Amino acid sequence: MCGGSICVLAAVFALSLVFIFLRDGKKSQRKSKLPPGSMGWPYIGETLQLYSLDPNVFFATKQKRYGEIFKTHILGCPCVMLAGPEAAKFVLVSQAHLFKPTYPKSKERLIGPSALFFHQGKYHTQLRKLVQASLSPEVIRNMVADVEAVMISTLDSWVGGHVINTFHEMKKLSFEVGILAIFGHLENHYREKLKNNYHMVDRGYNSFPSIIPGTPYRRALLARRDLSKIISGIIADRKEKGIFGKNLLGHLLDSKDENGETLTDEQIADNIIGVLFAAQDTTASVMTWILKYLHDNPKILEGVKAEQNTIHRSNDEGFQPLSWSQTRRMPISHRVVLEALRMASIISFTFREAVADVEYKGYLIPKGWKVMPLFRNMHHNPEFFSDPEKFDPSRFEVTPKPYTFMPFGSGAHACPGNELAKLELLTLIHHVVTKFRWEVIGSKNGVQYSPFPVPLHGLPARFWKLPS
Numbered sequence: 001m002c003g004g005s006i007c008v009l010a011a012v013f014a015l016s017l018v019f020i021f022l023r024d025g026k027k028s029q030r031k032s033k034l035p036p037g038s039m040g041w042p043y044i045g046e047t048l049q050l051y052s053l054d055p056n057v058f059f060a061t062k063q064k065r066y067g068e069i070f071k072t073h074i075l076g077c078p079c080v081m082l083a084g085p086e087a088a089k090f091v092l093v094s095q096a097h098l099f100k101p102t103y104p105k106s107k108e109r110l111i112g113p114s115a116l117f118f119h120q121g122k123y124h125t126q127l128r129k130l131v132q133a134s135l136s137p138e139v140i141r142n143m144v145a146d147v148e149a150v151m152i153s154t155l156d157s158w159v160g161g162h163v164i165n166t167f168h169e170m171k172k173l174s175f176e177v178g179i180l181a182i183f184g185h186l187e188n189h190y191r192e193k194l195k196n197n198y199h200m201v202d203r204g205y206n207s208f209p210s211i212i213p214g215t216p217y218r219r220a221l222l223a224r225r226d227l228s229k230i231i232s233g234i235i236a237d238r239k240e241k242g243i244f245g246k247n248l249l250g251h252l253l254d255s256k257d258e259n260g261e262t263l264t265d266e267q268i269a270d271n272i273i274g275v276l277f278a279a280q281d282t283t284a285s286v287m288t289w290i291l292k293y294l295h296d297n298p299k300i301l302e303g304v305k306a307e308q309n310t311i312h313r314s315n316d317e318g319f320q321p322l323s324w325s326q327t328r329r330m331p332i333s334h335r336v337v338l339e340a341l342r343m344a345s346i347i348s349f350t351f352r353e354a355v356a357d358v359e360y361k362g363y364l365i366p367k368g369w370k371v372m373p374l375f376r377n378m379h380h381n382p383e384f385f386s387d388p389e390k391f392d393p394s395r396f397e398v399t400p401k402p403y404t405f406m407p408f409g410s411g412a413h414a415c416p417g418n419e420l421a422k423l424e425l426l427t428l429i430h431h432v433v434t435k436f437r438w439e440v441i442g443s444k445n446g447v448q449y450s451p452f453p454v455p456l457h458g459l460p461a462r463f464w465k466l467p468s
């Protein structure tokens, strides 16, 4: 028992000690200085500069002025930007536990909070294993014929000399391939319902997150709710028929955690929508860039044509299907894919958030700050890629230095869909160069952000079939 006043005194003394300890602890942690850079105006920071300039110009100017690590303030968040390979490795790989993934809440609501890319730790590892297994080379090697069929029917629908919006068409194509990877063969009525609702979600994704009825964001939220219902219907159907398969849905349905718990329909739906989101615009914009780069570089196109025509001839002038091993032996086209990924750098950067005060090379990255490895800056740095604005696939005859080329990210959240994406890109190249010629309409240069960089106006183009 202690007397009242002695007890209070002891408590105050103890609290003071704790306070001094915490304050000094903080002081010693904060000895390092913040990186150089400017934080702009209160609250809005440098958001206006970022959005009024081309974002690449914004980042490149900062890097020139401050070096490979600098601070800024964007959309209400203090950020540290990292433009060097060592720093990217530090954040994404070696000290990845100190940096968690971070997305705006409005986007998380549309995709679904249980999607793997919002998570770290055990749940992320469990989900990632399933996604990776469904997209592994062993699985996707059996998808070549289906990917080829989607490619042929899409390309055939473009001929006739009418102008198409290449990016929009590529989105249709990558959506179909995404559906194949997720569900395997899916009945038409489900596919149509998914397509219509997904289209609404996609339209609202980059709109202002208002829940006022009639706004694109609100409509996207309603469509997202319907998507969950449709996916639950498909799940019930597959369970009833006992068909799981090696596709993503099969893996998700088959999974049990260490306590023997299966995933809920909601967790499955969030991950399915998440993968569809991660797969569609990314692959579609790279496919669009590839058509542009080949169109603008006739010499390179010739080399690719020679490589692909040899395969075409050995496949009985296209009467035999493309094989998995052929898609793995297209060195010239493969280098075109890598160079397109570098040049376009469609994922210019990624976001993480520091979960504690972190020191990097004498600089403090305070807890709660956003951290952005700038992939595009590395991909366009003349120190790592000479004459970086030139489309030159031959540069990939030599492997780039570690962590200087990360089109698919790196570490625990690196892209599990990269093999499928490459299969799509190579299959596109095979069919488009062996059977078609195309002409780009209007301005040849310019970029628009949707939100990934895409050639201006989605690359309007005309396609004609070559005589066989």
Ligand code: HEM
Residues within 6 Å of the ligand: 116, 117, 118, 128, 131, 135, 178, 181, 274, 275, 278, 279, 280, 282, 283, 286, 346, 347, 350, 351, 406, 407, 408, 409, 410, 412, 413, 414, 415, 416, 417, 418, 420, 421
């Ligand atoms: C050319 C096309 C693609 C590019 C350039 C690309 C790029 C990326 C990058 C850079 C990341 C890492 C992001 C980060 O660290 O924050 C990522 C993650 C991811 N990608 Fe891709 N991707 C492509 C296609 C695909 C495809 C086809 C799929 C699936 C079928 C896919 C599924 C995913 C998923 C699920 C993640 C999150 C992984 C995790 O958080 O563990 N991606 N992608």
